[in-house]
Structure formats: C-alpha cells, structure tokens
Amino acid sequence: MEITEVELSTNEVIEGIKQADKQFQTGQEKIFSVLETVKTEDNDKWKAEDKELSTGEKNGVKPQNSTIKNKLAEQSGELESSSSSKRMKYPETLESFMANLVESKRPVKAILSDDYYRPMSFTKVYVGQVKNVKDLSKIILLLNQKLPLKDLSHLKRACRKEIILFPINHLNCQTHASIQYYIEEHMNELRDSFEYFKIIDVPAVAPKIRKQYVECGRSWSCNFHPNKYLEKLYADELFSPTEIVQHRLFMGMAFEIAIYYMKKDKPTLEPYDILNANVNATVVVDPLDQSVVAVAFDNRENHPVQHSCMLAIDNVAKTQTGGAWDTCDIDSVNLRGMCSMDLLLHLKHKYPNIRIGAKKYISKSNLDEKKLSASDSPYLCTGFYIYMIREPCVMCAMGTYINGILCHIWNWKEDIPCRTQDFTLKVPRFEVEVSVVNGAVVYRRREATSIFRIDIRFTHR
Amino acid sequence: MVDIMKKALELASEALAAQEVPVGCVFTFGSDIIAQSRNTVNATRNPTRHAEINCIDTVLEYCKLNSIDFKAYFKNVTVYVTVEPCIMCAAALNNLNVKEVIYGCANDRFGGKTVLDVNDFYEHNYMLTGNLLADDAMALLKQFYKGTNPNAPDSKVKKQSLT
Ligand SMILES: [Zn+2]
Ligand SMILES: [Zn+2]
Numbered sequence: 001m002e003i004t005e006v007e008l009s010t011n012e013v014i015e016g017i018k019q020a021d022k023q024f025q026t027g028q029e030k031i032f033s034v035l036e037t038v039k040t041e042d043n044d045k046w047k048a049e050d051k052e053l054s055t056g057e058k059n060g061v062k063p064q065n066s067t068i069k070n071k072l073a074e075q076s077g078e079l080e081s082s083s084s085s086k087r088m089k090y091p092e093t094l095e096s097f098m099a100n101l102v103e104s105k106r107p108v109k110a111i112l113s114d115d116y117y118r119p120m121s122f123t124k125v126y127v128g129q130v131k132n133v134k135d136l137s138k139i140i141l142l143l144n145q146k147l148p149l150k151d152l153s154h155l156k157r158a159c160r161k162e163i164i165l166f167p168i169n170h171l172n173c174q175t176h177a178s179i180q181y182y183i184e185e186h187m188n189e190l191r192d193s194f195e196y197f198k199i200i201d202v203p204a205v206a207p208k209i210r211k212q213y214v215e216c217g218r219s220w221s222c223n224f225h226p227n228k229y230l231e232k233l234y235a236d237e238l239f240s241p242t243e244i245v246q247h248r249l250f251m252g253m254a255f256e257i258a259i260y261y262m263k264k265d266k267p268t269l270e271p272y273d274i275l276n277a278n279v280n281a282t283v284v285v286d287p288l289d290q291s292v293v294a295v296a297f298d299n300r301e302n303h304p305v306q307h308s309c310m311l312a313i314d315n316v317a318k319t320q321t322g323g324a325w326d327t328c329d330i331d332s333v334n335l336r337g338m339c340s341m342d343l344l345l346h347l348k349h350k351y352p353n354i355r356i357g358a359k360k361y362i363s364k365s366n367l368d369e370k371k372l373s374a375s376d377s378p379y380l381c382t383g384f385y386i387y388m389i390r391e392p393c394v395m396c397a398m399g400t401y402i403n404g405i406l407c408h409i410w411n412w413k414e415d416i417p418c419r420t421q422d423f424t425l426k427v428p429r430f431e432v433e434v435s436v437v438n439g440a441v442v443y444r445r446r447e448a449t450s451i452f453r454i455d456i457r458f459t460h461r
Numbered sequence: 462m463v464d465i466m467k468k469a470l471e472l473a474s475e476a477l478a479a480q481e482v483p484v485g486c487v488f489t490f491g492s493d494i495i496a497q498s499r500n501t502v503n504a505t506r507n508p509t510r511h512a513e514i515n516c517i518d519t520v521l522e523y524c525k526l527n528s529i530d531f532k533a534y535f536k537n538v539t540v541y542v543t544v545e546p547c548i549m550c551a552a553a554l555n556n557l558n559v560k561e562v563i564y565g566c567a568n569d570r571f572g573g574k575t576v577l578d579v580n581d582f583y584e585h586n587y588m589l590t591g592n593l594l595a596d597d598a599m600a601l602l603k604q605f606y607k608g609t610n611p612n613a614p615d616s617k618v619k620k621q622s623l624t
Binding site: 320 | 501504505506507508509510514515517518521531547548549550551552553556557571577579582
C-alpha cells in the first residue's frame with residue numbers, strides 16, 4: 001500500500017481535522033460493528049505459548065549478540081533449538097506485518113511481579129494436636145491472646161484438630177519436651193490440652209490469587225478474599241475483545257509513527273529494520289473518548305534523554321500550555337502533542353476514524369473561577385493510556401509512573417533487560433486496598449500505573 | 462565539595478520560593494560548574510522536569526554548540542544534587558555514564574538506590590555518595606510538604622510525588 005503525500009495549507013488542515021472529527025462518530029460505529037465479529041476462540045492456543053515464553057524470559061539475561069533471526073524467533077515465542085522450518089514463515093513486508101499486528105486476536109498479557117508466578121514459599125511452624133475437640137475454641141482464643149500469629153496472620157489458627165502454636169524459630173531447641181516446658185511456663189492452663197506436637201510447613205505469605213490459594217490449601221487453610229481484578233490480570237482476561245481491538249489499533253499507530261520516520265532514511269524499510277533498530281515510538285491516548293493526546297518518535301541518538309516516551313510526556317505537557325523541549329511546529333495548543341504538522345497529516349490520512357487532539361486544558365484558577373470540578377480539565381497524564389512499540393527502559397517506566405499514566409502497553413520485550421518484573425515488584429502498581437464495610441469485603445484499586453504487554457510479536461498464520 | 466552542595470541548596474530554596482519541590486542540582490567538570498538547575502515541574506506541567514534532567518539538557522546544549530562529543534564529555538561529569546536522584550534520573554545519569562553522583566538526603570519514596578537499585582540495570586555505574594548537608598536538604602523538603610501544591614486541582618493534590 002503506497003502512502004499518498006498530501007500538500008495542504010494550514011486552513012485546509014484544520015478544516016480537514018474538523019471534518020474528520022465529525023466523521024469520528026460514524027467511524028466509531030463502524031469500528032464497533034467490526035468488533036462484534038471478533039471471537040476469542042484461539043486465545044487458549046496462545047496462552048500455552050505465553051506461559052512458555054514468560055518463564056523463558058525470567059531466567060535472566062539473554063545473550064546480547066543473538067542474530068536477527070533468533071531475535072525474531074524469541075519475540076514470537078518460537079525459539080526452539082532444533083526446529084528451523086518454522087522460522088521462515090514470518091511476514092516479510094511491512095503491509096502484512098501491520099495487518100497481522102492490528103487483526104491478531106491474541107490476548108493482552110499483564111506484567112505482574114514474579115511472586116504471582118513463583119510457587120508459594122513455605123515456613124515451618126509447631127502445631128499441637130488437641131486432645132478434646134470441645135476445647136478448640138477456648139484454646140484458639142487463649143493462643144491468639146498470648147501468641148498472636150503476627151506475620152502469619154493469613155493462616156487459620158486451627159485446621160481439624162491441629163492448632164498452630166508458633167514458628168519454629170520461636171524456640172531455641174526443637175524437642176517435644178521443650179515445647180511442653182514452654183507451654184507450662186507461659187500458658188499453664190493448656191498443659192494437658194495437647195496429644196502431641198509436630199512441625200509442619202505452612203504458607204509463608206498470604207495467597208493473592210485463587211491459584212495460590214489452592215496451592216496453600218494442600219498444606220494449611222488460609223484466609224483468602226478473592227480479588228476479581230487480580231484474577232483477571234493473571235488470566236489475561238482484563239480486557240474485553242472490544243478493548244483489545246482498540247489497543248491493537250493504537251499499537252498499530254505507534255508502529256506507523258516509527259515507519260513514517262524510519263522510511264525517511266530507508267524507503268525500503270522492512271519489519272526487521274524496526275525490530276533491530278534501537279528506537280521506540282509512543283502514542284498517548286485518553287481512554288475516555290479514545291482520542292490521541294500526543295505521539296512521539298525517539299531522538300535518543302542526539303539527546304540521550306529524548307526517548308520517545310519522555311518526548312511524548314513533554315508533548316502532553318505542551319497541550320496543557322507547558323512543555324520544556326522545543327520540538328513542535330504546531331500553533332494550536334490542543335494539537336501540540338503531535339510534534340509536527342506533517343506527521344499529523346499523515347496520521348489523519350492513515351486513521352481517518354481516530355480522533356486526534358487533546359481536551360482543552362483549564363488552569364486551576366480558571367477551574368475555581370468557573371466553579372468547575374478537577375475532572376473538567378486534563379491534568380498531566382492522569383488516567384491516560386500509553387502505547388509503545390518496545391518495553392520502556394527504567395527511566396521511561398518511572399517517567400510514566402510519576403505522570404499518572406493508568407495503563408502502559410508495549411509490544412517487544414527489550415534485549416537489554418529493563419526487567420519490568422523487578423520494577424512492578426518495587427513500585428507498588430497492583431496494590432489493592434481492602435476494607436470491610438458492614439461485613440462485606442470491598443476492594444478499591446489504588447490509582448497507580450498498570451503495565452500490560454500486547455502480544456503482537458511477528459505473527460504468522 | 463561542601464561549597465558546591467551549598468550552591469545546589471540555594472537552587473533548591475529558589476525552587477521552594479517558586480512553589481516547586483525544593484531540589485537543586487549542580488554539574489561539575491573538573492573544578493568548573495557547567496550546569497545548575499532546580500525542579501521546574503509545575504512551570505512546565507511536566508513531572509519529569511527534575512533538576513538533574515534540566516542540567517543534562519544544559520550540558521547537551523553546550524556540547525552541541527561547541528561540537529563536543531557528549532558521550533566522552535559526560536564521563537568526566539560529577540553531579541551534586543540535594544536529594545538522592547529518583548529512579549528516573551538515576552537511570553538517565555547511568556545511561557549518560559557520569560563519573561560520580563553526590564547527594565544530600567535520601568529519597569525514601571522514589572530513590573534510585575534506596576527504593577530500587579538502578580545500578581543493577583546498567584553495565585557501567587557511577588560512584589554514589591550520600592549524606593552531604595542532608596539536614597539542610599531535608600529541612601527544605603519538610604517546609605514544602607507542609608504547604609500544598611498550588612497548581613494541582615484539589616482532588617489531585619494528594620497524589621503529588623516527591624521529586
Ligand atoms: Zn526509555
Ligand atoms: Zn528525578
């Protein structure tokens with residue numbers, strides 16, 4: 001498909017954009033009618049492959065000098081030391097690559113910290129077998145008072161006739177006699193309560209998801225409040241098929257931006273060139289009206305801080321009458337997030353149904369004056385989604401985090417390990433507040449950045 | 462060393478006066494000060510405009526004007542900053558391969574060493590020393606967080622982050 005370059009005056013452009021905005025409504029309907037036909041049947045097929053891929057990635061640093069072919073194979077989760085026949089199936093043209101990217105039905109994978117995937121860790125405790133079941137509740141009450149479980153409060157105190165006494169490191173020597181001695185000394189009323197004592201393994205931390213709860217249940221019962229949000233994240237089911245189509249559309253736009261700039265240097269650009277280049281492209285979207293707020297392409301060779309993500313963040317600032325880098329040739333504030341008029345025209349031409357431009361920014365004093373609420377104006381990147389063709393580096397990941405980006409979606413995993421998993425572990429992204437209101441457990445998701453990986457890779461059918 | 466950190470603290474006070482998070486930063490090359498800046502997050506409506514990033518911009522501009530290879534140049538740069546660089550800035554400084562980073566007080570919320578050791582992600586690491594005039598740096602931060610950020614809409618004030 002050839003791109004037709006159009007020469008237009010600024011007025012014509014603005015007019016064109018207005019028209020496109022008018023068409024937007026009908027365009028949206030068109031998109032959604034396409035979505036109806038999307039099915040999730042082959043999700044399961046990919047899931048098995050995903051699990052395989054993600055465990056592979058977690059085994060540390062990959063060799064840096066892998067060939068392009070291997071890189072492609074890794075990205076597509078197809079790296080098998082023996083088979084080579086499969087490798088020849090990758091699409092060779094940009095057109096087929098882009099078509100696969102946008103039309104693929106693979107799920108969007110949530111990047112969770114490692115502890116969701118690792119087997120549960122266990123710790124050793126002493127338990128006592130109660131002689132008389134009738135005494136059970138009395139003993140539990142006393143133990144909870146004298147020896148609260150503290151770090152192990154996720155465990156049920158008793159399981160059938162067994163009661164947890166304390167972790168084994170509570171006592172110096174580990175004999176039956178020493179436990180009996182301890183009980184007589186500290187809780188003499190329980191001196192005759194137990195048949196015998198033994199050491200068992202119990203889950204060291206609270207289970208977060210049902211899979212872990214089931215794993216725990218085999219050794220000892222835990223308190224567990226199922227969290228629908230986390231369950232969906234773990235199962236890669238957070239987004240509906242409709243939403244996934246939208247994500248893929250915007251990811252396609254991120255690639256389109258990379259292609260637009262890279263074709264200037266290499267008219268015969270191939271998908272391999274994008275994969276192999278040390279560049280990134282970014283699209284920032286306001287999910288409330290599915291509009292593109294800002295885009296950016298890398299300039300890291302000339303300016304090591306100007307990764308596309310940092311540029312896009314600054315471009316968002318420009319739509320809010322801010323910004324630090326002088327990198328935009330557009331006068332209209334709402335469109336400054338688009339960097340250049342040429343690129344804006346190109347994207348308008350390629351994506352006539354996508355709304356481009358930021359909502360009007362209203363300063364704090366104007367909000368107060370007009371008695372508007374904070375939600376009537378965009379504020380930084382709060383609540384926005386960000387799409388990138390590659391995993392962000394640490395700098396960019398933190399940049400989006402402090403900006404209030406709600407959802408971070410990227411495609412290719414980086415060769416140089418940025419270890420998003422480490423990052424998610426340390427920076428509390430998926431924390432969920434739990435509170436009990438009138439006996440019902442209420443979950444509230446904290447407003448923090450979520451990271452998702454859109455599984456585009458080099459697809460083949 | 463102390464004199465340069467005092468200079469950085471002056472810049473941090475300037476930030477406080479401008480109702481920005483009070484962090485100041487000075488870059489040196491040998492005995493020369495080559496860049497100095499402070500947080501400009503509210504002025505630019507860009508939360509990534511930390512003092513360190515502003516200084517990096519100044520040095521890159523200088524290198525461009527004088528046709529100096531910035532990659533070689535940054536290897537001799539020492540960074541003085543009143544608060545431990547956050548994860549983002551620590552990554553940027555690692556990426557640029559600066560020689561040394563000297564900071565005032567630790568950054569418990571987003572510190573590029575305290576919270577997540579960014580050096581683990583990069584091959585070449587800079588030397589990192591802390592606790593130079595830490596009390597002064599901390600006093601400025603405390604003063605800032607006593608007030609609220611005037612540019613944030615009311616419901617979002619709580620979310621404002623440190624540096
Ligand atoms: Zn980056
Ligand atoms: Zn910083």
